[in-house]
Amino acid sequence: MLYHYTAVDRAGATQKGDREVPDEKALAKALRDEGFLLVSARTRISPLAHIARIASMPFGGVSLLERIVFARNLAVMIGAGLSMTRALEAQEEQTRSRQFKKIIRGVRESILGGVSFSQSLESHRKIFGDLFIHMVEAGEVSGKLEKSLKLLSRQMKRDYDLRRKVRGAMMYPSIVFMALIAIGVLMLIYVVPTLTQTFKELGIKLPLTTRVIIAASEFATNYIFFALGGLLIVIYLFYLWFRSDSGKRVWGIIFLRLPVFGPLTKKLNIARMTRTLASLISAGLSITRSLEITGRVVGNARFQESLGASVGEIEKGRPFSEILRTWPDLYPPLVFQLISVGEETGTLSRMLLRIALFYEEDVNNTTKNLSSIIEPLMMIVIGAIVGLFAISMIQPLYSSMAGI
Structure with missing residues:
Protein backbone atom coordinates (compact mmCIF):
# COMPACT_ATOMS: atom_id res chain seq x y z
CA MET A 1 0.00 0.00 0.00
CA LEU A 2 1.31 3.48 -0.88
CA TYR A 3 1.55 5.91 2.04
CA HIS A 4 2.23 9.64 2.07
CA TYR A 5 4.03 10.33 5.34
CA THR A 6 5.46 13.13 7.47
CA ALA A 7 8.33 12.29 9.82
CA VAL A 8 10.83 14.13 12.02
CA ASP A 9 14.43 13.24 12.86
CA ARG A 10 16.13 13.56 16.26
CA ALA A 11 17.02 17.19 15.52
CA GLY A 12 13.37 18.03 14.81
CA ALA A 13 13.80 18.43 11.02
CA THR A 14 10.74 17.41 8.98
CA GLN A 15 10.77 14.95 6.09
CA LYS A 16 7.83 14.19 3.79
CA GLY A 17 7.52 11.52 1.13
CA ASP A 18 5.73 8.51 -0.31
CA ARG A 19 6.59 4.89 0.45
CA GLU A 20 5.15 1.49 -0.52
CA VAL A 21 4.78 -0.68 2.62
CA PRO A 22 2.33 -3.39 3.79
CA ASP A 23 0.82 -1.22 6.54
CA GLU A 24 1.40 1.85 8.73
CA LYS A 25 3.15 -0.22 11.40
CA ALA A 26 5.77 -1.33 8.87
CA LEU A 27 6.18 2.29 7.72
CA ALA A 28 6.79 3.48 11.29
CA LYS A 29 9.38 0.72 11.84
CA ALA A 30 11.20 1.44 8.58
CA LEU A 31 11.42 5.15 9.38
CA ARG A 32 12.49 4.45 12.96
CA ASP A 33 15.35 2.27 11.64
CA GLU A 34 16.44 5.25 9.53
CA GLY A 35 16.38 7.59 12.54
CA PHE A 36 12.99 9.18 11.88
CA LEU A 37 9.78 9.31 13.91
CA LEU A 38 6.50 8.94 12.00
CA VAL A 39 4.23 11.92 12.76
CA SER A 40 1.38 11.29 10.31
CA ALA A 41 0.59 8.95 7.43
CA ARG A 42 -2.27 8.56 5.00
CA THR A 43 -2.85 6.13 2.17
CA ARG A 44 -2.67 7.31 -1.42
CA ILE A 45 -5.30 5.67 -3.63
CA SER A 46 -6.73 6.55 -7.01
CA PRO A 47 -10.14 8.29 -7.21
CA LEU A 48 -11.67 5.19 -8.85
CA ALA A 49 -10.35 2.94 -6.08
CA HIS A 50 -11.68 5.37 -3.50
CA ILE A 51 -15.14 5.37 -5.10
CA ALA A 52 -15.11 1.56 -5.32
CA ARG A 53 -14.15 1.27 -1.65
CA ILE A 54 -16.95 3.62 -0.57
CA ALA A 55 -19.46 1.78 -2.77
CA SER A 56 -18.49 -1.55 -1.20
CA MET A 57 -19.06 -0.27 2.35
CA PRO A 58 -22.45 -0.68 4.00
CA PHE A 59 -24.45 2.47 4.61
CA GLY A 60 -23.61 4.32 7.83
CA GLY A 61 -20.50 4.76 9.95
CA VAL A 62 -19.10 3.55 13.25
CA SER A 63 -19.48 6.17 15.95
CA LEU A 64 -17.15 6.73 18.90
CA LEU A 65 -19.96 5.67 21.24
CA GLU A 66 -20.27 2.32 19.42
CA ARG A 67 -16.54 1.73 19.84
CA ILE A 68 -16.78 2.58 23.54
CA VAL A 69 -19.58 0.05 24.04
CA PHE A 70 -17.62 -2.50 21.99
CA ALA A 71 -14.48 -2.19 24.17
CA ARG A 72 -16.45 -2.17 27.43
CA ASN A 73 -18.55 -5.22 26.52
CA LEU A 74 -15.50 -7.15 25.32
CA ALA A 75 -13.77 -6.47 28.65
CA VAL A 76 -16.81 -7.76 30.57
CA MET A 77 -17.17 -10.89 28.41
CA ILE A 78 -13.46 -11.77 28.53
CA GLY A 79 -13.48 -11.19 32.29
CA ALA A 80 -16.42 -13.61 32.54
CA GLY A 81 -14.35 -16.31 30.83
CA LEU A 82 -15.63 -16.17 27.23
CA SER A 83 -13.18 -16.75 24.41
CA MET A 84 -12.43 -13.83 22.09
CA THR A 85 -14.27 -15.41 19.16
CA ARG A 86 -17.36 -16.10 21.29
CA ALA A 87 -17.29 -12.56 22.69
CA LEU A 88 -17.01 -11.11 19.18
CA GLU A 89 -19.89 -13.28 17.98
CA ALA A 90 -22.06 -11.90 20.80
CA GLN A 91 -20.99 -8.35 19.91
CA GLU A 92 -21.88 -8.95 16.26
CA GLU A 93 -25.38 -10.02 17.27
CA GLN A 94 -25.88 -7.03 19.59
CA THR A 95 -24.69 -4.18 17.38
CA ARG A 96 -27.23 -2.44 15.13
CA SER A 97 -24.78 -0.87 12.68
CA ARG A 98 -24.53 -2.86 9.44
CA GLN A 99 -21.00 -1.63 8.84
CA PHE A 100 -19.85 -2.49 12.36
CA LYS A 101 -21.43 -5.96 12.09
CA LYS A 102 -19.41 -6.59 8.94
CA ILE A 103 -16.20 -5.35 10.59
CA ILE A 104 -16.69 -7.47 13.73
CA ARG A 105 -17.43 -10.52 11.56
CA GLY A 106 -14.23 -9.92 9.60
CA VAL A 107 -12.17 -9.56 12.79
CA ARG A 108 -13.65 -12.78 14.21
CA GLU A 109 -12.92 -14.70 11.00
CA SER A 110 -9.32 -13.43 11.02
CA ILE A 111 -8.87 -14.67 14.60
CA LEU A 112 -10.30 -18.07 13.64
CA GLY A 113 -7.71 -18.11 10.86
CA GLY A 114 -4.89 -17.78 13.40
CA VAL A 115 -4.34 -14.01 13.43
CA SER A 116 -4.15 -12.13 16.75
CA PHE A 117 -6.89 -9.69 17.80
CA SER A 118 -4.65 -6.62 17.41
CA GLN A 119 -3.46 -7.75 13.96
CA SER A 120 -7.09 -8.29 12.92
CA LEU A 121 -7.90 -4.72 13.97
CA GLU A 122 -5.01 -3.42 11.81
CA SER A 123 -7.16 -4.07 8.72
CA HIS A 124 -9.65 -1.52 10.10
CA ARG A 125 -7.23 1.12 11.41
CA LYS A 126 -9.33 3.99 10.07
CA ILE A 127 -12.28 2.75 12.15
CA PHE A 128 -10.55 1.85 15.42
CA GLY A 129 -7.55 4.20 15.37
CA ASP A 130 -4.01 3.92 16.74
CA LEU A 131 -4.98 4.13 20.41
CA PHE A 132 -7.46 1.23 20.23
CA ILE A 133 -5.11 -1.06 18.30
CA HIS A 134 -2.01 -0.42 20.41
CA MET A 135 -3.87 -0.72 23.72
CA VAL A 136 -5.16 -4.13 22.59
CA GLU A 137 -1.67 -5.11 21.42
CA ALA A 138 -0.20 -4.11 24.81
CA GLY A 139 -2.89 -6.15 26.58
CA GLU A 140 -2.11 -9.22 24.47
CA VAL A 141 1.64 -8.96 25.11
CA SER A 142 1.23 -8.46 28.88
CA GLY A 143 -1.55 -11.04 29.22
CA LYS A 144 -3.87 -8.36 30.64
CA LEU A 145 -6.24 -7.81 27.74
CA GLU A 146 -9.27 -7.35 30.02
CA LYS A 147 -7.50 -4.56 31.93
CA SER A 148 -6.38 -2.88 28.69
CA LEU A 149 -9.92 -2.94 27.28
CA LYS A 150 -11.31 -1.44 30.50
CA LEU A 151 -8.69 1.33 30.42
CA LEU A 152 -9.45 1.89 26.74
CA SER A 153 -13.22 2.16 27.24
CA ARG A 154 -12.74 4.63 30.13
CA GLN A 155 -10.28 6.69 28.08
CA MET A 156 -12.63 6.88 25.07
CA LYS A 157 -15.64 7.64 27.30
CA ARG A 158 -13.86 10.62 28.91
CA ASP A 159 -12.81 11.82 25.47
CA TYR A 160 -16.38 11.44 24.20
CA ASP A 161 -17.79 13.39 27.18
Whole structure:
Protein backbone atom coordinates (compact mmCIF):
# COMPACT_ATOMS: atom_id res chain seq x y z
CA MET A 1 0.00 0.00 0.00
CA LEU A 2 1.31 3.48 -0.88
CA TYR A 3 1.55 5.91 2.04
CA HIS A 4 2.23 9.64 2.07
CA TYR A 5 4.03 10.33 5.34
CA THR A 6 5.46 13.13 7.47
CA ALA A 7 8.33 12.29 9.82
CA VAL A 8 10.83 14.13 12.02
CA ASP A 9 14.43 13.24 12.86
CA ARG A 10 16.13 13.56 16.26
CA ALA A 11 17.02 17.19 15.52
CA GLY A 12 13.37 18.03 14.81
CA ALA A 13 13.80 18.43 11.02
CA THR A 14 10.74 17.41 8.98
CA GLN A 15 10.77 14.95 6.09
CA LYS A 16 7.83 14.19 3.79
CA GLY A 17 7.52 11.52 1.13
CA ASP A 18 5.73 8.51 -0.31
CA ARG A 19 6.59 4.89 0.45
CA GLU A 20 5.15 1.49 -0.52
CA VAL A 21 4.78 -0.68 2.62
CA PRO A 22 2.33 -3.39 3.79
CA ASP A 23 0.82 -1.22 6.54
CA GLU A 24 1.40 1.85 8.73
CA LYS A 25 3.15 -0.22 11.40
CA ALA A 26 5.77 -1.33 8.87
CA LEU A 27 6.18 2.29 7.72
CA ALA A 28 6.79 3.48 11.29
CA LYS A 29 9.38 0.72 11.84
CA ALA A 30 11.20 1.44 8.58
CA LEU A 31 11.42 5.15 9.38
CA ARG A 32 12.49 4.45 12.96
CA ASP A 33 15.35 2.27 11.64
CA GLU A 34 16.44 5.25 9.53
CA GLY A 35 16.38 7.59 12.54
CA PHE A 36 12.99 9.18 11.88
CA LEU A 37 9.78 9.31 13.91
CA LEU A 38 6.50 8.94 12.00
CA VAL A 39 4.23 11.92 12.76
CA SER A 40 1.38 11.29 10.31
CA ALA A 41 0.59 8.95 7.43
CA ARG A 42 -2.27 8.56 5.00
CA THR A 43 -2.85 6.13 2.17
CA ARG A 44 -2.67 7.31 -1.42
CA ILE A 45 -5.30 5.67 -3.63
CA SER A 46 -6.73 6.55 -7.01
CA PRO A 47 -10.14 8.29 -7.21
CA LEU A 48 -11.67 5.19 -8.85
CA ALA A 49 -10.35 2.94 -6.08
CA HIS A 50 -11.68 5.37 -3.50
CA ILE A 51 -15.14 5.37 -5.10
CA ALA A 52 -15.11 1.56 -5.32
CA ARG A 53 -14.15 1.27 -1.65
CA ILE A 54 -16.95 3.62 -0.57
CA ALA A 55 -19.46 1.78 -2.77
CA SER A 56 -18.49 -1.55 -1.20
CA MET A 57 -19.06 -0.27 2.35
CA PRO A 58 -22.45 -0.68 4.00
CA PHE A 59 -24.45 2.47 4.61
CA GLY A 60 -23.61 4.32 7.83
CA GLY A 61 -20.50 4.76 9.95
CA VAL A 62 -19.10 3.55 13.25
CA SER A 63 -19.48 6.17 15.95
CA LEU A 64 -17.15 6.73 18.90
CA LEU A 65 -19.96 5.67 21.24
CA GLU A 66 -20.27 2.32 19.42
CA ARG A 67 -16.54 1.73 19.84
CA ILE A 68 -16.78 2.58 23.54
CA VAL A 69 -19.58 0.05 24.04
CA PHE A 70 -17.62 -2.50 21.99
CA ALA A 71 -14.48 -2.19 24.17
CA ARG A 72 -16.45 -2.17 27.43
CA ASN A 73 -18.55 -5.22 26.52
CA LEU A 74 -15.50 -7.15 25.32
CA ALA A 75 -13.77 -6.47 28.65
CA VAL A 76 -16.81 -7.76 30.57
CA MET A 77 -17.17 -10.89 28.41
CA ILE A 78 -13.46 -11.77 28.53
CA GLY A 79 -13.48 -11.19 32.29
CA ALA A 80 -16.42 -13.61 32.54
CA GLY A 81 -14.35 -16.31 30.83
CA LEU A 82 -15.63 -16.17 27.23
CA SER A 83 -13.18 -16.75 24.41
CA MET A 84 -12.43 -13.83 22.09
CA THR A 85 -14.27 -15.41 19.16
CA ARG A 86 -17.36 -16.10 21.29
CA ALA A 87 -17.29 -12.56 22.69
CA LEU A 88 -17.01 -11.11 19.18
CA GLU A 89 -19.89 -13.28 17.98
CA ALA A 90 -22.06 -11.90 20.80
CA GLN A 91 -20.99 -8.35 19.91
CA GLU A 92 -21.88 -8.95 16.26
CA GLU A 93 -25.38 -10.02 17.27
CA GLN A 94 -25.88 -7.03 19.59
CA THR A 95 -24.69 -4.18 17.38
CA ARG A 96 -27.23 -2.44 15.13
CA SER A 97 -24.78 -0.87 12.68
CA ARG A 98 -24.53 -2.86 9.44
CA GLN A 99 -21.00 -1.63 8.84
CA PHE A 100 -19.85 -2.49 12.36
CA LYS A 101 -21.43 -5.96 12.09
CA LYS A 102 -19.41 -6.59 8.94
CA ILE A 103 -16.20 -5.35 10.59
CA ILE A 104 -16.69 -7.47 13.73
CA ARG A 105 -17.43 -10.52 11.56
CA GLY A 106 -14.23 -9.92 9.60
CA VAL A 107 -12.17 -9.56 12.79
CA ARG A 108 -13.65 -12.78 14.21
CA GLU A 109 -12.92 -14.70 11.00
CA SER A 110 -9.32 -13.43 11.02
CA ILE A 111 -8.87 -14.67 14.60
CA LEU A 112 -10.30 -18.07 13.64
CA GLY A 113 -7.71 -18.11 10.86
CA GLY A 114 -4.89 -17.78 13.40
CA VAL A 115 -4.34 -14.01 13.43
CA SER A 116 -4.15 -12.13 16.75
CA PHE A 117 -6.89 -9.69 17.80
CA SER A 118 -4.65 -6.62 17.41
CA GLN A 119 -3.46 -7.75 13.96
CA SER A 120 -7.09 -8.29 12.92
CA LEU A 121 -7.90 -4.72 13.97
CA GLU A 122 -5.01 -3.42 11.81
CA SER A 123 -7.16 -4.07 8.72
CA HIS A 124 -9.65 -1.52 10.10
CA ARG A 125 -7.23 1.12 11.41
CA LYS A 126 -9.33 3.99 10.07
CA ILE A 127 -12.28 2.75 12.15
CA PHE A 128 -10.55 1.85 15.42
CA GLY A 129 -7.55 4.20 15.37
CA ASP A 130 -4.01 3.92 16.74
CA LEU A 131 -4.98 4.13 20.41
CA PHE A 132 -7.46 1.23 20.23
CA ILE A 133 -5.11 -1.06 18.30
CA HIS A 134 -2.01 -0.42 20.41
CA MET A 135 -3.87 -0.72 23.72
CA VAL A 136 -5.16 -4.13 22.59
CA GLU A 137 -1.67 -5.11 21.42
CA ALA A 138 -0.20 -4.11 24.81
CA GLY A 139 -2.89 -6.15 26.58
CA GLU A 140 -2.11 -9.22 24.47
CA VAL A 141 1.64 -8.96 25.11
CA SER A 142 1.23 -8.46 28.88
CA GLY A 143 -1.55 -11.04 29.22
CA LYS A 144 -3.87 -8.36 30.64
CA LEU A 145 -6.24 -7.81 27.74
CA GLU A 146 -9.27 -7.35 30.02
CA LYS A 147 -7.50 -4.56 31.93
CA SER A 148 -6.38 -2.88 28.69
CA LEU A 149 -9.92 -2.94 27.28
CA LYS A 150 -11.31 -1.44 30.50
CA LEU A 151 -8.69 1.33 30.42
CA LEU A 152 -9.45 1.89 26.74
CA SER A 153 -13.22 2.16 27.24
CA ARG A 154 -12.74 4.63 30.13
CA GLN A 155 -10.28 6.69 28.08
CA MET A 156 -12.63 6.88 25.07
CA LYS A 157 -15.64 7.64 27.30
CA ARG A 158 -13.86 10.62 28.91
CA ASP A 159 -12.81 11.82 25.47
CA TYR A 160 -16.38 11.44 24.20
CA ASP A 161 -17.79 13.39 27.18
CA LEU A 162 -15.29 16.23 26.71
CA ARG A 163 -16.00 16.49 22.98
CA ARG A 164 -19.75 16.53 23.58
CA LYS A 165 -19.49 19.30 26.17
CA VAL A 166 -17.26 21.46 23.98
CA ARG A 167 -19.55 20.98 20.97
CA GLY A 168 -22.56 21.77 23.12
CA ALA A 169 -20.91 24.98 24.29
CA MET A 170 -20.15 25.92 20.67
CA MET A 171 -23.73 25.29 19.53
CA TYR A 172 -25.19 28.63 20.69
CA PRO A 173 -22.60 30.94 19.06
CA SER A 174 -22.69 28.82 15.88
CA ILE A 175 -26.49 29.16 15.58
CA VAL A 176 -26.35 32.91 16.27
CA PHE A 177 -23.56 33.36 13.71
CA MET A 178 -25.45 31.43 11.01
CA ALA A 179 -28.65 33.35 11.77
CA LEU A 180 -26.73 36.62 11.51
CA ILE A 181 -25.38 35.65 8.07
CA ALA A 182 -28.87 34.61 6.88
CA ILE A 183 -30.42 37.88 8.08
CA GLY A 184 -27.60 39.86 6.47
CA VAL A 185 -28.13 38.14 3.10
CA LEU A 186 -31.91 38.75 3.26
CA MET A 187 -31.33 42.42 4.08
CA LEU A 188 -28.95 42.78 1.13
CA ILE A 189 -31.40 41.13 -1.28
CA TYR A 190 -34.75 42.63 -0.14
CA VAL A 191 -34.24 45.72 2.06
CA VAL A 192 -31.21 47.49 0.64
CA PRO A 193 -32.52 47.63 -3.00
CA THR A 194 -35.63 49.52 -1.79
CA LEU A 195 -33.51 52.06 0.08
CA THR A 196 -31.13 52.33 -2.88
CA GLN A 197 -34.02 53.31 -5.15
CA THR A 198 -35.05 55.99 -2.64
CA PHE A 199 -31.51 57.38 -2.55
CA LYS A 200 -31.44 57.60 -6.36
CA GLU A 201 -34.78 59.39 -6.51
CA LEU A 202 -33.68 61.94 -3.91
CA GLY A 203 -30.21 62.35 -5.44
CA ILE A 204 -28.52 61.95 -2.06
CA LYS A 205 -24.72 62.01 -1.82
CA LEU A 206 -23.80 58.73 -0.10
CA PRO A 207 -20.93 58.05 2.32
CA LEU A 208 -18.38 55.29 1.65
CA THR A 209 -19.95 52.68 3.99
CA THR A 210 -23.34 53.13 2.33
CA ARG A 211 -21.83 52.74 -1.16
CA VAL A 212 -20.06 49.54 -0.05
CA ILE A 213 -23.32 48.06 1.30
CA ILE A 214 -25.18 49.00 -1.89
CA ALA A 215 -22.44 47.42 -4.05
CA ALA A 216 -22.65 44.23 -1.97
CA SER A 217 -26.43 44.25 -2.35
CA GLU A 218 -26.24 44.65 -6.14
CA PHE A 219 -23.73 41.82 -6.38
CA ALA A 220 -25.85 39.53 -4.16
CA THR A 221 -29.00 40.36 -6.14
CA ASN A 222 -27.57 40.02 -9.65
CA TYR A 223 -24.97 37.30 -9.12
CA ILE A 224 -26.39 35.25 -6.25
CA PHE A 225 -25.71 31.88 -7.92
CA PHE A 226 -22.16 32.87 -8.87
CA ALA A 227 -21.62 34.10 -5.32
CA LEU A 228 -22.89 30.83 -3.84
CA GLY A 229 -20.78 28.81 -6.28
CA GLY A 230 -17.71 30.87 -5.45
CA LEU A 231 -18.39 30.46 -1.73
CA LEU A 232 -18.66 26.67 -2.10
CA ILE A 233 -15.38 26.58 -4.05
CA VAL A 234 -13.65 28.68 -1.38
CA ILE A 235 -15.00 26.40 1.37
CA TYR A 236 -13.81 23.29 -0.51
CA LEU A 237 -10.34 24.76 -1.12
CA PHE A 238 -10.12 25.74 2.54
CA TYR A 239 -11.14 22.19 3.50
CA LEU A 240 -8.36 20.73 1.32
CA TRP A 241 -5.83 23.16 2.80
CA PHE A 242 -7.03 22.41 6.32
CA ARG A 243 -6.39 18.68 5.76
CA SER A 244 -2.82 19.31 4.56
CA ASP A 245 0.08 19.26 7.03
CA SER A 246 0.78 22.98 6.62
CA GLY A 247 -2.91 23.82 7.01
CA LYS A 248 -3.22 21.79 10.20
CA ARG A 249 -0.15 23.47 11.66
CA VAL A 250 -1.21 27.03 10.79
CA TRP A 251 -4.79 26.44 11.97
CA GLY A 252 -3.48 24.85 15.17
CA ILE A 253 -1.40 27.95 15.94
CA ILE A 254 -4.27 30.33 15.09
CA PHE A 255 -6.82 28.43 17.17
CA LEU A 256 -4.55 28.42 20.24
CA ARG A 257 -4.31 32.23 20.04
CA LEU A 258 -8.04 32.91 19.78
CA PRO A 259 -9.62 34.64 22.79
CA VAL A 260 -11.78 32.32 24.95
CA PHE A 261 -11.41 29.33 22.58
CA GLY A 262 -7.58 29.30 22.63
CA PRO A 263 -7.25 28.52 26.37
CA LEU A 264 -10.11 26.01 26.10
CA THR A 265 -8.37 24.23 23.20
CA LYS A 266 -5.11 24.10 25.16
CA LYS A 267 -6.79 22.61 28.25
CA LEU A 268 -8.69 20.08 26.14
CA ASN A 269 -5.53 18.89 24.37
CA ILE A 270 -3.56 18.66 27.63
CA ALA A 271 -6.37 16.57 29.14
CA ARG A 272 -6.50 14.24 26.11
CA MET A 273 -2.71 13.96 25.90
CA THR A 274 -2.11 13.16 29.57
CA ARG A 275 -5.01 10.71 29.86
CA THR A 276 -3.94 8.88 26.69
CA LEU A 277 -0.33 8.71 27.89
CA ALA A 278 -1.45 7.46 31.31
CA SER A 279 -3.57 4.72 29.70
CA LEU A 280 -0.80 3.56 27.36
CA ILE A 281 1.90 3.54 30.06
CA SER A 282 -0.45 1.69 32.44
CA ALA A 283 -1.02 -0.88 29.67
CA GLY A 284 2.73 -1.58 29.61
CA LEU A 285 3.98 0.46 26.64
CA SER A 286 7.27 2.37 26.85
CA ILE A 287 7.21 6.16 27.22
CA THR A 288 8.59 6.68 23.70
CA ARG A 289 6.07 4.32 22.09
CA SER A 290 3.28 5.90 24.13
CA LEU A 291 4.32 9.36 22.93
CA GLU A 292 4.36 8.21 19.29
CA ILE A 293 0.79 6.92 19.58
CA THR A 294 -0.44 9.91 21.60
CA GLY A 295 1.00 12.24 18.97
CA ARG A 296 -1.46 10.75 16.45
CA VAL A 297 -4.40 10.96 18.86
CA VAL A 298 -4.28 14.61 19.99
CA GLY A 299 -6.09 16.92 17.63
CA ASN A 300 -3.92 20.06 17.61
CA ALA A 301 -0.91 20.07 15.25
CA ARG A 302 1.22 22.08 17.70
CA PHE A 303 0.75 19.45 20.40
CA GLN A 304 1.55 16.73 17.85
CA GLU A 305 4.75 18.58 16.98
CA SER A 306 5.79 18.85 20.65
CA LEU A 307 5.21 15.13 21.28
CA GLY A 308 7.05 14.13 18.10
CA ALA A 309 10.08 16.19 19.12
CA SER A 310 9.94 14.75 22.65
CA VAL A 311 10.55 11.17 21.46
CA GLY A 312 13.98 11.94 20.01
CA GLU A 313 14.98 13.95 23.10
CA ILE A 314 13.90 11.17 25.49
CA GLU A 315 15.95 8.65 23.49
CA LYS A 316 18.95 10.95 24.09
CA GLY A 317 18.33 10.67 27.83
CA ARG A 318 16.49 13.91 28.63
CA PRO A 319 13.57 13.69 31.11
CA PHE A 320 10.11 14.21 29.64
CA SER A 321 9.34 17.02 32.12
CA GLU A 322 12.47 18.92 31.08
CA ILE A 323 11.50 18.68 27.40
CA LEU A 324 8.02 20.08 28.05
CA ARG A 325 9.60 23.17 29.65
CA THR A 326 10.82 24.13 26.17
CA TRP A 327 7.18 24.45 25.03
CA PRO A 328 5.89 27.11 27.49
CA ASP A 329 3.16 28.26 25.08
CA LEU A 330 1.56 24.79 25.30
CA TYR A 331 2.29 23.41 28.77
CA PRO A 332 1.78 25.42 31.99
CA PRO A 333 4.26 24.89 34.90
CA LEU A 334 1.75 22.63 36.68
CA VAL A 335 2.06 20.03 33.90
CA PHE A 336 5.82 19.59 33.81
CA GLN A 337 6.14 19.96 37.61
CA LEU A 338 3.75 17.07 38.28
CA ILE A 339 5.35 15.00 35.51
CA SER A 340 8.75 15.68 37.11
CA VAL A 341 7.41 14.38 40.45
CA GLY A 342 6.06 11.28 38.67
CA GLU A 343 9.43 10.62 37.02
CA GLU A 344 11.29 10.97 40.32
CA THR A 345 8.90 8.76 42.31
CA GLY A 346 8.19 6.17 39.60
CA THR A 347 4.48 7.10 39.48
CA LEU A 348 4.38 8.78 36.06
CA SER A 349 1.09 7.23 34.90
CA ARG A 350 -0.60 8.21 38.17
CA MET A 351 0.62 11.82 37.90
CA LEU A 352 -0.46 12.00 34.26
CA LEU A 353 -3.92 10.83 35.30
CA ARG A 354 -4.07 13.54 37.99
CA ILE A 355 -3.19 16.17 35.41
CA ALA A 356 -5.88 14.79 33.08
CA LEU A 357 -8.52 14.87 35.83
CA PHE A 358 -7.56 18.44 36.77
CA TYR A 359 -7.84 19.75 33.21
CA GLU A 360 -10.96 17.73 32.43
CA GLU A 361 -12.65 19.37 35.42
CA ASP A 362 -11.34 22.74 34.22
CA VAL A 363 -12.79 22.12 30.74
CA ASN A 364 -16.13 21.11 32.31
CA ASN A 365 -16.28 24.34 34.32
CA THR A 366 -15.24 26.45 31.33
CA THR A 367 -17.89 24.94 29.04
CA LYS A 368 -20.55 25.52 31.71
CA ASN A 369 -19.62 29.21 31.88
CA LEU A 370 -18.88 29.61 28.18
CA SER A 371 -22.34 30.85 27.24
CA SER A 372 -22.17 33.59 29.89
CA ILE A 373 -18.78 34.65 28.45
CA ILE A 374 -19.80 34.46 24.79
CA GLU A 375 -23.25 36.09 25.07
CA PRO A 376 -21.90 39.61 25.85
CA LEU A 377 -19.30 39.28 23.08
CA MET A 378 -21.96 38.15 20.61
CA MET A 379 -24.21 41.04 21.62
CA ILE A 380 -21.36 43.51 21.08
CA VAL A 381 -20.60 42.06 17.63
CA ILE A 382 -24.28 41.98 16.61
CA GLY A 383 -24.81 45.49 17.96
CA ALA A 384 -21.80 46.79 16.04
CA ILE A 385 -22.98 45.20 12.76
CA VAL A 386 -26.58 46.38 13.17
CA GLY A 387 -25.38 49.83 14.21
CA LEU A 388 -23.08 50.13 11.20
CA PHE A 389 -25.89 49.04 8.87
CA ALA A 390 -28.40 51.43 10.44
CA ILE A 391 -26.03 54.41 10.35
CA SER A 392 -24.95 53.65 6.78
CA MET A 393 -28.50 53.30 5.41
CA ILE A 394 -30.56 55.64 7.60
CA GLN A 395 -28.17 58.57 8.09
CA PRO A 396 -28.35 59.66 4.40
CA LEU A 397 -32.16 59.87 4.71
CA TYR A 398 -31.96 62.00 7.86
CA SER A 399 -29.33 64.22 6.22
CA SER A 400 -31.61 64.68 3.21
CA MET A 401 -34.63 65.49 5.40
CA ALA A 402 -32.59 67.98 7.42
CA GLY A 403 -31.63 69.79 4.22
CA ILE A 404 -35.27 70.20 3.09
